[in-house]
Amino acid sequence: MNRPSFLEGALVALGAALGGSVLYTGLRLALLPDAALALTVAALGLGYLLYLLGRSGERVGRVLLVLAWIAVSAAALGLLPGVWGQVLIQLGFIWVARVWNFHGTPTAALLDLGLILGGGAAALWAAVHSGSLFLAVWCLFLVQALFAAIPVRTGLGPDRTLGPTAPAEPFDLARRAAEGALRRIADHP
Structure with missing residues (x-):
């Protein structure tokens, strides 16, 4: 298993923050701000999901996980107005992917859920206090980089x-x- 390190996770956080900011800015030229933000969140979720699947040694369930992501994310984009539904779905898929591919115990899964919730709270705090999408995404994924410290199955x-x-x-x-x-x-x- 090619478990990511914290340093690699921090670099992924920086890349996600830069990529998300650029994507959102580009999408705002053609879409309303809420739609652009929802699409940006979905794209960040897919990017991180594919990153996790690429770093995992697990072979079972990869295609099913991506197909489920496509179906649920597309339904959320079509049915749920605003960005919060998309944020919750993407955080949920990140958690499911990490539990499926990297954790083998309920304790590890609960620790990972704590990281997901803590990262979401850090991102919300950064967004409220700075108004910066870059800082919000960076805080979210920087906290997610800590999952390397959760014991391996x-x-x-x-x-x-x-x-x-x-x-x-x-x-x-x-x-x-x-x-x-x-x-x-x-x-x-």
């Missing part, structure tokens, strides 16, 4: 965990094979 195998396991590294495969051979030798005197 271990590839314990289906006999010791109920959730999906991390892809096995060559060393882990060799260690498991050696342990299995030792168990077989110990069972047959």
Whole structure:
């Protein structure tokens, strides 16, 4: 699994803030401010989702997650006026993607949910006090970079965990094979 580091997350936050600001400015030339902001939020959500999927070693559910994102985001853009519905949907998809791809325990999922909520609060605070989309997006994704500090799920195998396991590294495969051979030798005197 290619788990991102905090530094990489901070760089992603900077890129998202720059990209979101530029996209919003461009969309404002053709759309109303609320529609431009909603589309910008959706684009940032998709960009971060694709980033997470690219950094994850998980192979199962990628296409389904992207298709679900497309369906739910498009429905929200069409049915929910304003930007708040889109913000909540994107934050929810970020959380689901990280839980699916990086966390294996309920505790890790709850810690990640706390980061999502804390990042949303930091972004709201930055937007209210500065009026800057750049600072709001940067604060949101900078807090999200802290998810690198949440403990990684271990590839314990289906006999010791109920959730999906991390892809096995060559060393882990060799260690498991050696342990299995030792168990077989110990069972047959």
